[in-house]
Amino acid sequence: MRGEKTMNLTTFGSGSRTRGLVRAMAIAVCACALSVGAALQAQTQQQNGTQSNSGKNKTNPKGPTTTGNPVTPPPATPAVDSTYVIGPADVLSLSVYKAPELTGDLVVRPDGKITVPLIGDLQAAGLTPSELHDRIVKALEDSKMYGEVTATVGVKQINSQRVSVTGCGAGKTGTYQLTPGWTVLNLIGEAGLQGWAKRKEIKVYRVVNGKPQTFPVNFEQLEEGLKLDQNIPLKSGDILIIPGDC
Secondary structure, three states: HHHHHHHHHHHHHHHHHHHHHHHHHHHHHHHHHHHHHHHHHHHHHHHHHHHHHHHHHHOOOOOOOOOOOOOOOOOOOOOOOOOOOOOOEEEEEEOOOOOOOOOOOOOOOOEEEEEEEEOOOEEOOOOHHHEEEEHHHHHHHHHOOOOOOOOEEEEEEEOOOOEEEEEEOEEEOOOEEOOOEHHHHHEEEEEEEEEEEEEOEEEEOOOOOEEEEEEEEOOHHHHOOOOHOOOOOOOOOOOOOOOOOO
């Protein structure tokens, strides 16, 4: 009897230890499985990120690229008002409805004339675009080659309007194309001023009806927003004089 009790106690103790070992092994297996799963998930995300970056690099490995020569946008058509007077070297655009043979660009020659297909030479310099339009329409209708004519005349490029800058106080002297709406400040900004320029003694020289006129310009006042009437609109042929301590 004593032997049996001892054996049973030993067996009971052995079973308890066995269950404890089994439980510990199960916990270890679960922990290991969780670790492996987390590692696999991290590896998968890393591979996906690498493939995504690789795809981007294949598409554009060195950043933005361009193919061929850069495209230069065409120059914008200048905005001219109805009072603009056409001059030599201006480029005009002519468009005639249902007459592609007449549609195109026309350059005003030094003698002030243009050559219109099927019509010949017409005087353009000294006229406004509207006045030239009326002459072209009349010439086409008088030719009897067209019925009622619908045409458009525009100024595509202004080359006849020029102003000059002179004086040792100017950053860059020379002749400048006059952009519609330009004032004294626009031209000064384009030419620039030397450090020794006499900013209070700038002048605009202009010939009106054969008589010379001079308009004083105090640049320092204009900078301060004073006497803005000195910032006169420029006209073709004006000369901006910028003196300096040269």
